Amino acid sequence: MDFSIKAVGDCAVKVQFLQDVTPQLNRKIKIFCNRITELNIGSAVEIVPAYNSVTIYYQPFKITYRDIYNKLKLINIDDSSCKPEKQQLIKVPVVYGGEYGPDLQGVAEYNNLSVKEVIELHQKPDYLIYMLGFLPGFPYLGGLKTKLATPRMENPRRSVSAGSVGIAYKQTGIYPVESPGGWNIIGRTPLRLVNLTNQVHPFLFEAGDLVRFYEVDEVEFLEMEEAAAAGKYNAKLEILNRKGASANDQQANRS
Amino acid sequence: MKGQTIFRVKKAGVYTTFQDLGRSGYQRFGVPVSGAMDTFALQIANILVGNQRSEACIEATLIGPELEVKCSIAVAITGANIQPQVNGKSIPMWQSIRLEPGDILHFGKLQTGVRAYISLAGGYDFPEMLGSKSTDVNSGFGRLIEKEDTICGHPACNRKKIGLSKQLIPTYDKSIDAAMIEGPHQANFTEEARNMFFSTSFTVDANSNRMGYRLKSETCGIQTSGQVWSDAIPFGGIQIPQNGQPIILMADRQTTGGYPRIGTVISNDLGKVAQLPPQGEIKFHTISVDEAQKQAAEREMFLYCLETFRKGIN
Incomplete structure (x- = not known):
């Protein structure tokens, strides 16, 4: 496995993978993170995966850079003992357009598509969550159809509602909390991406999960939103094994 | 269990919050660490009153709050000198102080930090x-x-008065030289850009806050080349956006960022960066990871010994 290790200040170390950013690399990074946890390296404070790197935060008075470097260097996840990871697919209901997606028309016009085509194309792929960042629970999704790529808005909105689904360049994403933002908003999900009352899974998404959008109408959206507010709506999850077959469907206890 | 009423806030100050050592463990979900900007001052404030070092304190910024005391308490004030006073009389910093119901804790003009x-x-x-x-x-x-x-709080009042020796109290200068470790994006900086960075004295922009310190210089800025993939960004990371004016990432930084970083301020020097006022000046120099970690271990040992000593005299 090809990676380099660099100090990031005196309390962190970055493992930089040299391959291209692909779903395969994302899976390797996930296995790599699990291995660091299993080995309990330097009682790592935090492990933060990104597109093609993993940053490990540690306490320099518990382990030195030299020692953590030597331990990380030995990690080999290419050998056959590394079992394929199970992967979760989270189904995300979206009401497209109208007051929930004020930029849907704009995205359609920019790409010379009909609104209906935009909605269909947006639901087509299973998006891979490469990493979380920007805001608590915000997923960086890979896999948007290039036909839907649309530049960021010239004048960002002062406030975008929580749950808003947007497009910026070749990315699509979901705002977990109300925030200023410059993405083109095409719809909204009633799901809560962050739910601090859920002690076990306060976050709906994790790096390495898949996301599949499906359209709901306004009535369904409002029902789901009400249920979600009362803590009675759970996202639909599927556990996939790595060959893509659905192992089982479940109404998981996430958010 | 709900605590007793400790203070009623008569004036809030300019940016007054509760802070502890931060929300760690959730960065992979995009949750910023946050926490005290000057963790040394926070830990000393706690040790002086016999708390766990990680306990939350009130962090006041530039202009302090005005607080009416509602019960008998012991407090300690550390960090920036904003002329703390009780009922109009100056009180010492870096030591535990008894306050009684009716006392007004307030602050004057910013002196240092x-x-x-x-x-x-x-x-x-x-x-x-x-x-x-x-x-x-x-x-x-x-x-x-x-x-x-x-x-509100859970006041523990029978505390001995204790203070930090004068020579141990940090000084907060308006012009500092911060130690940093280079990387991780060395490849995105030419030798010329690197030389310019280390020879420049930067000014802290007024638009600096708990998320980041924006630095300005008279020069045209530090040039970067190429793009970087977003990665995790640490407290003290020095990122160079396209305009070439560096930003030091502070406590409330986002978890990940996509600008090249020339280096990271060492953990021991973050306190003096956090206490650098608007228009303050900062220069950088590099040190080795070994040296930075030696300093971090010494500081940890100092805090550990102080905490242990303090527990013994209660």
Whole structure:
């Protein structure tokens, strides 16, 4: 496995993978993170995966850079003992357009598509969550159809509602909390991406999960939103094994 | 269990929040660490009143709050010198102080530093979110302390008066030289850009806050080449956006960023960066990871010994 290790200040170390950013690399990074946890390296404070790197935060008075470097260097996840990871697919209901997606028309016009085509194309792929960042629970999704790529808005909105689904360049994403933002908003999900009352899974998404959008109408959206507010709506999850077959469907206890 | 009323807030100050050592463990979900900007001052404030080092304190910024005391308490004030006073009389910093109901704790003019910490013997009663009491407004964790707020706590009052020796009290300069470790994006800086960075004295822009310190220089800026993939960004990371004016990433930084970083300020020097006022000046020099970690271990040993010593005299 090809990676380099660099100090990031005196309390962190970055493992930089040299391959291209692909779903395969994302899976390797996930296995790599699990291995660091299993080995309990330097009682790592935090492990933060990104597109093609993993940053490990540690306490320099518990382990030195030299020692953590030597331990990380030995990690080999290419050998056959590394079992394929199970992967979760989270189904995300979206009401497209109208007051929930004020930029849907704009995205359609920019790409010379009909609104209906935009909605269909947006639901087509299973998006891979490469990493979380920007805001608590915000997923960086890979896999948007290039036909839907649309530049960021010239004048960002002062406030975008929580749950808003947007497009910026070749990315699509979901705002977990109300925030200023410059993405083109095409719809909204009633799901809560962050739910601090859920002690076990306060976050709906994790790096390495898949996301599949499906359209709901306004009535369904409002029902789901009400249920979600009362803590009675759970996202639909599927556990996939790595060959893509659905192992089982479940109404998981996430958010 | 709800605590007793400790303070009624008569004036809030300019940016007054609860902070502890931060919300760690959730960066992979995009949750910023947040926490005290000057962790050394926070830990000393707690040790002086016999608390756990990680307990939450009130962090006051530039202009302190005015607090009416509601019960008998012991506090300690560390960090920036904003002329703390009780009923109009100056009180010493870096030592535990007894306050009685009716006392007014208030502040004067900023002398040195930016952020002061007010610890409470026994600790404040404030809800934890994801294991931390730190306020992080941008991420939806809590809000600023406001006028007319009631601040509660679990006062432990029978505390001996204790202070930090004068020679151990940090000084906060308006012009600092911060040590940093280079990387991780060395490849995105030419030798020329690197030389310019280390020879420039930068000014802290007024538009600096708990998320980041924006630096300015007279020069045309530090040029970067190529793009970087977003990665995790640490406290003290020095990122160079396209305009070439560096930003030092501070406590409320986002978890990941996509600008090239020329280096990271060492953990021991973050306190003096956090206490650097607007228009303050900063230069950088590099040190080795070994040396930085030696310093970090010495500081940890110092805090550990002080904490142990303090526990022994209660």
